[in-house]
Amino acid sequence: MSSTSEPVRRVAIVGTGVIGAGWAAHFLARGLDVVATDPSPGAESRLRADVAAHWPTVTRVGLAEDASPDRLAFTADLETAVGQADFVQENGPEREDVKQALFAALDAAARPETVIASSSSGLAATAIARDCAAHPERVLIGHPFNPPHLIPLVEVVPGERTGEEAVARALDFYTAVGKKPIRVRREVPGHIxxxxxxxxxxxxxxxxxxxxxxxxxxxxxxxxxxxxxxxxxxxxxxxxxxxxxxxxxxxxxxxxxxxxxxxxxxxxxxxxxxxxxxxxxxxxxxxxxxxxxxxxxxxxxxxxxxxxxxxxxxxx
Ligand SMILES: NC(=O)c1ccc[n+]([C@@H]2O[C@H](COP(=O)([O-])OP(=O)(O)OC[C@H]3O[C@@H](n4cnc5c(N)ncnc54)[C@H](O)[C@@H]3O)[C@@H](O)[C@H]2O)c1
The missing domain is CATH 1.10.1040.10 (N-(1-d-carboxylethyl)-l-norvaline Dehydrogenase; domain 2)
Incomplete structure (x- = not known):
């Protein structure tokens, strides 16, 4: 993994509730392709409605060239969503056991160089990545503030097995999409x-x-x-x-x-x-x-x- 690797063009959004929908609107507004996944019945139509509801706001903020809500794809299949992504933003339920199982699957499905960031409000990347067997060095916290399509802060928190290159890539990516990331220097419940x-x-x-x-x-x-x-x-x-x-x-x-x-x-x-x-x-x-x-x-x-x-x- 290299901090000078290809720019992110396609983001996978895993979990499309309040935060996943906000992130989706933000990344689409920045001119990226977004592929979203969520196992809940009716998730796709809710996500499309939420993105449509956020679109006037992100339009007022300013759209990147070629930005369009039509660049949102949805699949119920996690492997399909994540396998083609250059960056994964996870927004599933705030439960350590759920995130551990989810991250094991994400780690198995994502390309080795793809950073997998969790929006977790307070869990540690070390715990979330416990069952990541393939590339735990690319797992970290990328914690936004609600609404993620407006509030600039993102807290980037590496875990014990996170590599420096993944941290650098996450900081670079969030900055490139208009966020104000900070690096948290030690894992504590709830970040900063x-x-x-x-x-x-x-x-x-x-x-x-x-x-x-x-x-x-x-x-x-x-x-x-x-x-x-x-x-x-x-x-x-x-x-x-x-x-x-x-x-x-x-x-x-x-x-x-x-x-x-x-x-x-x-x-x-x-x-x-x-x-x-x-x-x-x-x-x-x-x-x-x-x-x-x-x-x-x-x-x-x-x-x-x-x-x-x-x-x-x-x-x-
Ligand atoms: N709500 C906030 O203000 C806020 C702010 C920052 C960060 N967060 C964090 O973002 C994450 C999501 O929070 P939210 O408020 O959007 O919750 P939410 O309940 O609105 O959404 C959670 C989504 O995860 C989906 N989901 C359930 N199991 C899943 C699985 N196995 N794989 C993928 N998706 C699954 C659900 O169907 C639901 O759509 C949490 O980790 C939370 O701590 C929340």
């Missing part, structure tokens, strides 16, 4: 960004549980507060600015000790049926009857505008 989200959700659930805030209050606090800054700069750069001319060194000295005191009060909630019901009812209340599709459309339109502004801005 999902752990950070989990830390926030943990405290958000706890605040609801303790009656400090409603779901609506917390969504308002983040979406109209620090979330606005987080879309522009990361938490460290934002903290650096909070320190004025003294930067992060000053803020750590000034607000570090109180922050440590807050840490000691942070919650450790469990998702009991009562808390789960409270969170679900809270979201229902906060959204005032706006349906999922409509909310996603509104978010994606704004996200597209924000990404265009960010692309034109000179921020790190």
């Amino acid at each position: 960004a999902n752990r950070l989200q989990a830390a926030l959700w943990r405290e958000a659930y706890s605040l609801v549980d303790r009656g400090v805030a409603t779901v609506r209050d917390i969504d308002t606090a983040i979406a109209h507060g620090p979330g606005l800054r987080w879309a522009l700069l990361g938490p460290f750069a934002n903290q650096h600015l909070s320190g004025g001319r003294g930067g992060i060194a000053h803020i750590l000295e000034h607000l570090g000790p109180p922050t440590e005191a807050w840490w000691r009060d942070l919650g450790d909630p469990s998702l009991t049926p009562e808390l789960t019901a409270k969170l679900v009812a809270g979201v229902d209340d906060a959204l005032d009857g706006i349906g999922v599709d409509e909310l996603a459309d509104r978010r994606d339109a704004l996200l597209h505008a924000l990404l265009a502004l960010k692309a034109a801005a000179d921020l790190p």
Whole structure:
């Protein structure tokens, strides 16, 4: 396998649910051929409908020359889908045993030089590739963020048996299709960004549980507060600015000790049926009857505008 090998022209999408459909729309929009596979009855028509629904959005972002939803092929046969692919993006269920069996089959079916990336939100490539007998050195995590046809971040996480060339090829490929990949330096459950989200959700659930805030209050606090800054700069750069001319060194000295005191009060909630019901009812209340599709459309339109502004801005 070489990082200077032929460019990727055909991507196999394995598993065509929420993430697989988003990836399919993205790769098609970048002018690639996509061959998709999913064992679920009716998967092909759902995928074609999802790609059609995403097409106006990816068109607004900008299509590559020759990009077309007609370059999407579907086969229920995994070997056929994967055997002709230059890159495989797996998006099956988030279960280690399911992914282990699936990756054994993918590894047996894919050409030796083809990178096989899992979209897994938190599993380790080392575990997923356990039963890969042929070429485990090309198996890694390529974790996107929903919606994958808009959010640039992809976390690339190699496993213990992943080769450097596969990592380089994955980073090159994701960059070439307009993504912002980062390499995660060590396998930990949830990679990086999902752990950070989990830390926030943990405290958000706890605040609801303790009656400090409603779901609506917390969504308002983040979406109209620090979330606005987080879309522009990361938490460290934002903290650096909070320190004025003294930067992060000053803020750590000034607000570090109180922050440590807050840490000691942070919650450790469990998702009991009562808390789960409270969170679900809270979201229902906060959204005032706006349906999922409509909310996603509104978010994606704004996200597209924000990404265009960010692309034109000179921020790190
Ligand atoms: N939903 C998210 O926000 C999100 C974000 C990033 C990554 N992910 C990851 O992406 C992956 C897919 O998540 P999703 O939300 O799209 O799930 P989903 O339930 O929407 O889709 C999973 C798909 O996998 C298919 N499937 C089941 N068994 C399969 C098999 N043996 N081979 C191939 N396909 C099979 C199902 O039919 C279904 O279409 C998971 O690993 C998840 O952790 C999800």
